[in-house]
Amino acid sequence: MKTLVVYLMAMPDTPALAEAAVEAGADMIELGFPFSDPLADGPLIRRAGERALAAGMRTARCLEVLAETRARVDVPLMPMTYASIFDAYGWAELERDARAAGATSLIVPDLPADVHPELRRVQLVAPTSTEERLRLAADATDGWLYLVTVTGTTGARAELAPTLAPLASRARAVTDLPLYAGFGISRGEHARAAAELTDGVVVGSAAVEAAEQGAAALAALVTELRAGLDDET
Amino acid sequence: MSATRTFGDYGGRYVPETLIPALDELEQAWTSLRDDASFQAELEELRNSYAGRPTPITLAPRFAPGQRVYLKREDLMHTGAHKLNNALGQVLIAQRLGKRRIIAETGAGQHGVATATVCARFGLECIVYMGSEDIRRQAPNVERMGLLGAEVRPVDFGTRTLKEATSEAIRDWIANVETTHYVIGSCVGPAPYPELVRELQRVIGREAREQFLAAEGRLPEAVVACVGGGSNAIGMFYDFIGDDGVRLIGVEAAGAASLGSGRGGVLHGARSSLLADADGQIMDAHSISAGLDYPGVGPEHAWLRDTGRAEYVACTDDEAVAAFHRLCETEGIVPALESSHALARALDCGDELVLVCLSGRGDKDLAEVLRREHE
Ligand SMILES: Cc1ncc(COP(=O)(O)O)c(C=O)c1O
Numbered sequence: 001m002k003t004l005v006v007y008l009m010a011m012p013d014t015p016a017l018a019e020a021a022v023e024a025g026a027d028m029i030e031l032g033f034p035f036s037d038p039l040a041d042g043p044l045i046r047r048a049g050e051r052a053l054a055a056g057m058r059t060a061r062c063l064e065v066l067a068e069t070r071a072r073v074d075v076p077l078m079p080m081t082y083a084s085i086f087d088a089y090g091w092a093e094l095e096r097d098a099r100a101a102g103a104t105s106l107i108v109p110d111l112p113a114d115v116h117p118e119l120r121r122v123q124l125v126a127p128t129s130t131e132e133r134l135r136l137a138a139d140a141t142d143g144w145l146y147l148v149t150v151t152g153t154t155g156a157r158a159e160l161a162p163t164l165a166p167l168a169s170r171a172r173a174v175t176d177l178p179l180y181a182g183f184g185i186s187r188g189e190h191a192r193a194a195a196e197l198t199d200g201v202v203v204g205s206a207a208v209e210a211a212e213q214g215a216a217a218l219a220a221l222v223t224e225l226r227a228g229l230d231d232e233t
Numbered sequence: 234m235s236a237t238r239t240f241g242d243y244g245g246r247y248v249p250e251t252l253i254p255a256l257d258e259l260e261q262a263w264t265s266l267r268d269d270a271s272f273q274a275e276l277e278e279l280r281n282s283y284a285g286r287p288t289p290i291t292l293a294p295r296f297a298p299g300q301r302v303y304l305k306r307e308d309l310m311h312t313g314a315h316k317l318n319n320a321l322g323q324v325l326i327a328q329r330l331g332k333r334r335i336i337a338e339t340g341a342g343q344h345g346v347a348t349a350t351v352c353a354r355f356g357l358e359c360i361v362y363m364g365s366e367d368i369r370r371q372a373p374n375v376e377r378m379g380l381l382g383a384e385v386r387p388v389d390f391g392t393r394t395l396k397e398a399t400s401e402a403i404r405d406w407i408a409n410v411e412t413t414h415y416v417i418g419s420c421v422g423p424a425p426y427p428e429l430v431r432e433l434q435r436v437i438g439r440e441a442r443e444q445f446l447a448a449e450g451r452l453p454e455a456v457v458a459c460v461g462g463g464s465n466a467i468g469m470f471y472d473f474i475g476d477d478g479v480r481l482i483g484v485e486a487a488g489a490a491s492l493g494s495g496r497g498g499v500l501h502g503a504r505s506s507l508l509a510d511a512d513g514q515i516m517d518a519h520s521i522s523a524g525l526d527y528p529g530v531g532p533e534h535a536w537l538r539d540t541g542r543a544e545y546v547a548c549t550d551d552e553a554v555a556a557f558h559r560l561c562e563t564e565g566i567v568p569a570l571e572s573s574h575a576l577a578r579a580l581d582c583g584d585e586l587v588l589v590c591l592s593g594r595g596d597k598d599l600a601e602v603l604r605r606e607h608e
Pocket residue numbers: 314315340341342343344418419420459460461462463464465466523524525569571572592593594
């Protein structure tokens with residue numbers, strides 16, 4: 001079985017959406033805590049972040065949403081946020097409070113593996129990563145390794161990036177941990193193709209877009225992605 | 234010798250992993266080129282024969298009666314601001330790295346013009362990100378960039394100013410890092426940029442220190458520069474840091490005082506002093522001057538503030554506009570609105586012998602100043 005990770009931006013209705021996603025076949029939820037200047041994100045997630053901030057989703061409120069989500073689903077939950085949020089809250093304090101609220105791990109896309117190494121988190125590697133950096137990230141990562149499929153920011157793309165295949169085999173050479181591919185995966189066929197190369201996929205922008213239309217639209221997307229993944233195995 | 238990655242608790246590299254190899258490559262290139270005689274000779278030749286260096290210092294007796302205020306005339310350099318010092322150096326480095334696509338962000342448009350200029354000179358593709366609010370208030374520079382063959386990409390979300398333009402430039406770099414060099418316009422961003430930009434702007438203070446000694450037979454009591462991201466200020470200050478008796482005064486826009494009223498935080502790849510709220514969300518800056526309208530500042534300035542070696546003061550829009558007019562009328566020099574902030578505080582800093590960085594000329598600001606006065 002391949003793993004399906006679904007990204008949702010923290011909003012008041014996220015716990016219900018997360019539940020719908022899990023019922024439709026999501027294996028893990030990545031929960032975005034919005035930041036005003038999200039460098040790794042394309043327009044879709046950036047705009048979702050702007051809306052979340054306008055709706056008052058500051059760090060303390062995001063932690064509440066995390067706890068509410070934890071009460072409804074029992075899959076791994078991973079807050080995804082930026083260094084500035086940690087710097088303001090306190091690095092150790094936010095890790096402690098996030099884990100207390102039910103986080104399984106953390107994802108910080110503007111924090112390379114050698115910066116704040118004491119923060120246990122899922123590390124990201126990219127097509128540009130050198131062998132040395134792949135090894136550094138694989139050794140430091142918490143549970144699985146996040147393969148960024150493209151040189152680029154988040155956002156749906158028409159095709160699965162050709163850069164994933166070489167990255168996946170280079171990563172496989174340095175670790176036995178699960179490899180999940182994310183950035184640009186939005187459809188069942190992408191999920192199927194990515195799953196041939198990795199142990200699972202992360203779906204961000206497409207999930208955020210579907211979630212904005214409600215639980216039914218999100219469940220439909222997750223069902224399609226699930227079918228794409230299961231088709232492969 | 235390795236490049237400086239942090240200044241006390243500030244600086245560092247808070248960027249997606251995708252960029253790390255490019256930053257390593259830039260750091261290595263810079264570490265070897267800074268001591269490379271042929272590179273330095275090429276840069277020096279371009280500074281002299283193309284950019285118009287050295288720029289003079291000018292005594293401003295009618296502007297500042299009762300003081301001896303000297304202006305370091307970066308406004309006289311080609312393209313009309315200090316920004317060309319940095320763009321020239323970085324494009325030379327990009328060429329050595331084999332990168333033929335150049336991107337930049339710009340606020341006032343001076344850095345965009347400088348980068349577009351050097352790209353035209355070397356036949357490189359140039360794309361400049363600029364907030365739509367800045368495109369409105371700095372229209373002449375947008376037209377200049379077009380003439381120089383650069384593509385100006387409007388950034389139409391968030392603050393629509395320098396902060397968002399910088400974020401979009403970084404996103405472009407993430408997507409095109411293998412072919413592209415990002416010419417960041419100030420001493421901000423992930424390491425090695427703050428140090429690299431400082432070293433390229435140091436020519437301002439190196440020249441000015443010698444010129445001041447030649448003119449006055451002693452060092453100034455105070456050196457004053459405006460601070461947006463902080464590049465003209467760090468370039469001006471750096472060679473005076475060891476001169477204990479010399480006050481270093483950085484002047485921020487009152488509505489963009491990242492050092493005066495900021496807090497520690499992370500923006501655009503570095504930890505520094507920022508306008509941010511208690512949650513680490515970056516706040517909007519406000520300044521009449523597009524080049525100072527930025528909620529962050531170079532990490533080395535945050536460190537110079539904390540160590541006490543430099544002091545940072547504020548200047549309001551009205552005070553800057555008054556100093557702008559005063560320099561026009563008393564000395565026949567039209568300063569940039571950015572530099573006008575430094576001029577205002579030079580007058581009331583309490584010292585007699587003062588050196589001010591006149592970082593740029595004000596042609597780009599005429600429409601904005603006149604519009605404001607007609608309102
Ligand atoms: C003339 C001039 N001075 C100063 C600045 C502020 O930048 P920095 O603080 O990096 O010198 C700008 C920026 O656009 C400028 O155009």
